[in-house]
């Protein structure tokens with residue numbers, strides 16, 4: 001076992017723990033999970049002034065030691081030494097928001113009472129000064145009986161002082177001080193003591209948070225508030241398409257160059273086919289979405305870091321209440337437009353279990369970025385690029401319609417789920433509204449890098465595997481000359497079985513083939529169709545443009561529309577299923593969501609096909 | 618008067634909170650967020666639909682909560698304003 005002393009950052013949400021964590025550890029961080037729960041464990045290394053190494057963990061924010069959510073549970077268990085996979089910390093750095101002392105001190109008192117060595121980081125001192133507060137640090141330290149250090153985490157002020165104070169309280173890690181007193185639970189008593197200490201230590205007070213009040217006067221105004229929110233969301237989705245065009249072009253060019261290079265070096269044959277048609281084409285068709293995903297995440301990270309996300313939750317709460325959810329669900333659902341996985345993980349902040357379950361079950365209905373390639377190809381092939389007036393293109397309108405269909409269906413699903421399987425009174429909505437902050441570029445950059453890495457990792461493992469597997473199943477067994485390779489192949493035979501089920505909703509053999517591997521990752525549907533039609537046509541290298549042309553000749557419009565509707569609902573990727581399993585601790589809910597989404601997809605695609613056929617499209 | 622009826626930007630003091638009218642988790646969350654007898658409150662914002670939820674200043678924090686929850690909080694005019 002390593003004997004590096006463990007120090008935990010603890011404090012109320014938004015006290016600045018993560019900013020402090022970044023300032024203290026720099027890039028030396030590791031993001032993992034606590035065993036059994038999907039609470040992120042962020043740890044990093046730092047050195048004390050005397051050179052001793054320290055392992056620092058950033059614990060989830062919580063208001064007290066009575067956990068209300070899995071996140072908060074981890075924090076409580078770590079500080080009392082009960083968390084599996086984590087030793088009892090050698091010391092705690094309790095992070096306090098200096099502008100909000102009376103409230104944050106209550107939790108600090110509770111933590112100090114645990115008996116572990118504590119250093120208080122009195123953070124946000126810049127804000128406190130701006131708000132006209134002066135805090136008597138010595139008095140505070142005396143009243144609490146622990147060292148208190150002023151910090152401004154985002155500007156890395158006070159870091160040396162904090163490390164020095166930490167050095168005086170941390171042992172050498174081999175002998176951890178046992179936690180003493182059981183946590184004090186009477187919140188009211190604690191709160192009164194905290195308020196008394198805060199009032200005694202804080203001097204001079206003028207009207208605080210002038211900026212936040214000014215911004216909120218617009219952002220939370222009953223009329224301008226929803227308009228601002230709509231504009232922000234519009235700009236966000238617009239940017240996802242507009243800003244990504246150029247980088248997508250570069251990535252595509254890069255993969256074409258790679259295909260050419262490999263093609264030039266290797267002789268025609270199995271290996272070349274595997275690399276060019278399988279690996280490069282398959283993984284490449286997924287990697288091109290990296291720019292769009294990063295742009296979406298950039299917006300979400302900025303909205304979160306600036307404090308606006310909570311305002312959005314406030315504005316949306318009443319509408320969400322209409323379907324039995326709360327404004328809190330809005331944040332995970334918005335993230336799900338990038339990807340359902342972080343969205344589902346973000347539901348951990350919802351403390352009501354039924355609210356949370358409902359949000360998890362409807363998150364996959366938000367149009368995630370992986371569905372974009374599928375929509376883009378089909379719309380490109382079947383929807384004429386006509387102007388419907390006012391500069392609005394028909395293609396864009398159809399795309400918008402698909403997004404709206406997803407949202408409306410999610411709301412209906414929530415309504416039904418809240419009245420059937422997750423029946424119960426609405427849990428209500430209560431949230432602290434933090435003050436607005438200028439997002440720290442460095443912290444946003446770190447968040448984006450982590451997302452990019454997760455995506456690249458997925459592309460390099462799961463998607464690569466699915467692509468190669470599909471290529472192999474399509475290429476073997478090799479058909480005798482004169483027979484259709486696709487139908488003769490192993491994949492083709494499986495698809496023929498599936499075709500009998502999906503033929504009533506207008507799907508052909510190739511679609512049956514494509515929707516199986518699309519389970520691994522939705523984007524694979526596109527590369528699968530490309531590979532199918534390429535192997536069928538005997539071409540070597542295909543491009544999306546030629547796929548569009550091929551689809552046009554082979555699919556009827558009702559079939560294409562049914563295919564689009566199928567993707568509004570169904571194929572959840574395996575990673576989503578896996579994350580639902582982890583978050584709900586069992587197979588019941590992932591299997592349920594698979595069944596209900598496939599059922600919906602089948603019916604929606606069917607009705608679309610039948611209606612379109614009846615209309616003679 | 619109850620907190621949900623308090624007009625915006627009018628300071629008040631929390632007189633009494635009917636903890637029994639709240640669900641256990643809700644009551645605890647409210648205590649954690651600083652709701653307590655004798656604390657100064659002020660309604661700052663109201664939601665766009667049905668004026669729900671409301672955002673209140675409680676102590677030095679701003680808290681969003683639904684009107685139904687706020688109805689458990691009885692308030693009286695802030696002493697300064699009363700005299």
Ligand SMILES: Nc1nc2c(ncn2[C@@H]2O[C@H](COP(=O)(O)OP(=O)(O)O)[C@@H](O)[C@H]2O)c(=O)[nH]1
Pocket residue numbers: 011012013014015016017018019020061123124125126127151152153154155305306437438439440
């Ligand atoms: N002005 C200022 N902002 C800070 C300071 N520390 C953190 N922040 C900001 O406060 C917000 C919440 O910080 P974060 O580290 O995410 O809080 P956590 O929830 O405790 O991890 C972020 O927008 C930070 O950039 C500080 O010392 N001064």
Ligand SMILES: [Mg+2]
Pocket residue numbers: 017018019061
């Ligand atoms: Mg944090």
